[in-house]
Amino acid sequence: MARSVDVPDLVKRAREGDPRAVARLISLVEDASSHLREVSIELAPHVGRAHIVGLTGSPGVGKSTTTSAVVAAFRQQGKRVGVLAVDPSSPFSGGALLGDRVRMQDHALDPDVYIRSMASRGHLGGLAWATPQALRVLDGAGCDVIVLETVGVGQSEVEVVGVADTVVVLLAPGMGDGIQAAKAGILEIGDIFVVNKADRDGADATAREVRHMIGLGEREAGAWRPPVLKTIASRGEGIDELVAAVEKHEVWARESGAGVLRRQLRAAEEIEAIAMAQLRGRLVSHQARLDELALQVAGGALDPYAAADVLVAQAGLAS
């Protein structure tokens, strides 16, 4: 039986720091519940304050260790912190996959740190849709900083993390990350590059390689020049410099106007995703007609474009 939901009360409690209220709100948006719209309306007056820090990199570069160290640094400044760990390659959401994130347990008992994992819900585009909604909940709940962490450096990860206000790309020595990063287009979206595990052989070579690759493009006057830092997150080394770089980027983004543009872009993607989800809902409500059309297309009696026209007309969406 569906529990009745008092959304205004949930938002009020989330803003007071009740982690269960935050969890419930994220579940409501992630499950695309009928309360989505109400949640969104209640949160609207409270969003836009959080600084969203995207953090991505290949498995093994030390993302969760770095996230944990960064969270600790922000906590020392007295900031409320949200962590959203997104895994586009996994169908599981919730707390399950955080089991191996031992380091994050440093913050498990801190009421001003909210940690959540999210996974792909079986449909391409699912995370592109759910991630901004979950960020909106954490933002509206009063987080000053949200660390948006993704697993891997694939195309999906780039898209997920690309919506952040500041994008941190994590690398490790000798992993051929440069090529991986270039392949996935992550060099273009990185605002800060970090070579973690800098006590390992090849750290300087990796840093040079990245500097070389990001230095290849010309930059306009006043443009942000991504720094390439070195850290040993497991010992907390270089984390203050990383946090300082994030704050410097935040100031630059605010003063240059680039920050507003990125938030506008993020909102535009969110609006489009919501509109598309609504239109999809209207299409698939004609499932019987779609099945019938699909059978004709599968048999070669109809081409899929003609079938799409019929479906669109049936749903009352013809132009």
Added chain:
Amino acid sequence: MARSVDVPDLVKRAREGDPRAVARLISLVEDASSHLREVSIELAPHVGRAHIVGLTGSPGVGKSTTTSAVVAAFRQQGKRVGVLAVDPSSPFSGGALLGDRVRMQDHALDPDVYIRSMASRGHLGGLAWATPQALRVLDGAGCDVIVLETVGVGQSEVEVVGVADTVVVLLAPGMGDGIQAAKAGILEIGDIFVVNKADRDGADATAREVRHMIGLGEREAGAWRPPVLKTIASRGEGIDELVAAVEKHEVWARESGAGVLRRQLRAAEEIEAIAMAQLRGRLVSHQARLDELALQVAGGALDPYAAADVLVAQAGLAS
């Protein structure tokens, strides 16, 4: 300057075996050109003959070697073969990423083997849309068999390969693939499991693990029981058995009616993707309005659902 395109002539030449015509048709559908619909209409009478064999597995299991060996086996039967290699984690399409696919060069000079790679075009959902279109071209061009190969076993790969008539999941000993596969939901979609590199330690253990995992679910009478085979693709060992299993699955799918259902599902997804792309086109044609709404949402003055309503109405799509 855009070249003028004679689609009926291209389809005619593709069906006669001209690889450049096939390449041009795939480029037309992949680039979402204005000729998409025409290509689709011209191909419609010729599609539905090819058997699509999906092949997926983690990097390093020997996918391209296996694909090459399977292609050789089908060629010995005199069949025309298409290979579509899809990499959702890469933004590059065309021939570029096939550079490392040395083994496939065995077939580079064979006019009855058409090889093509495709990559994600920077937007989640891009491949879900482009893959069926490219398969349709290869099918319509007269391929008897199409091997649809994906890189990795992530959620995107599962969705791409899930549209195949027969799904082959490739594993290798000692890679922890079982867990990876379970995580990505690939156990549910595999029709045939193959432990490649079967001369390595742990091949039997991996095969047992997979048998155990797929055996856990009850099956109805007459249901397909996925075989777990062992191959050494680099030496061609076990390939005949793999091809025999594919053919056995094809017969089962035809006789049980499961094949028609899968093709119907594939067509339904294709129709829906085309319809959604059209609707998206109508939404984004109101870019100025979207930008304006996004600025209001970013500033907290409007919630994204209300903004989506406005955008949908503006595009003439309100219900």
